Amino acid sequence: MNWLRTMLADRRILLSLVSNDLRARYLTNYLGFLWVFIQPCATTLILWFVFQFGFKAAPHGDFPFVLWLVCGLVPWFFTVEALNSGCTAVKENSFLVKKIVFKVSLLPLVKLTSAVLVHIFFVFILLLLFVVYGYQPNLYWLQVGYYIACLFMLLLAIAWITSSVVIFFPDLSQLVAMATQFGFWLTPVFWDIDAIQGRAGSYLRLNPFAYIVEGFRDSLIRNIWFWERPTQTLVFWGVLIVLALIGWRTFKKLRPHFADVL
Helix, strand or coil, X not given: CHHHHHHHHCHHHHHHHHHHHHHHHHHCCCCXXXXXXXXXXXXXXXXXXXXXXXXXXXXXXXXCHHHHHHHHHHHHHHXXXXXXXXXXXXXXXXXXXXXXXXXCCHHHHHHHHHHHHHHHHHHHHHHHHHHHCCCCCCHHHHHHHHHHHHHHHHHHHHHHHHHHXXXXXXXXXXXXXXXXXXXXXXXXXXXXXXXXXXXXXXXXXXXXXHHHHXXXXXXXXXXXXXXXXXXXXXHHHHHHHHHHHHHHHHHHHHHHHHHHHC
């Protein structure tokens, strides 16, 4: 609660840092903000082409395969961006860490906020794609906001851990990049989790990122509310609370030593 009050009190500083982060990342390049779309769109097109024409993937139920695929890719793109940028949030802003009056705990939040703004734009494109294919908006679409908030809080909890530990263990950034590659295959981004029966399927559903990806599909394709999946929802929130407590305590404990190492 103290951290939340601090964030609200420093919201102007937070917004200013987010604006500077977006300009530094995109507007200094020749193609500017277009780089936000180039890599995700290229990845989407490659996967769609491989599975649609190479492996002859059939439509998922009554839905075109491309819609089912993009529902998994959109939250995953945000996950990868937030994990990588959140890990180096403090290290990249070492000049701010050495200022006594600056609240360093805002730095991971800055990276995640700039990433989520881009993610929300992709969500609107995803919804527009559904409309183009002839699907009408409904109340279930509003549930996407819930899953965005869940993913944001999960990634923030992880960023508190990684951004503080990486200062003392630089190899962690490489381990995070490697973990995202493994996570892509363990999360049902392009494969159907319902096709896996037995204990393996049950264990894979406990993956918090699987909860988000499947939540997008529940909202836009299956028309299922999150409370209709009580086990997965309780497990997700349990994992989130534990990670948030560990992350905040880790960040708070290591914070006094940041300036000495940086």
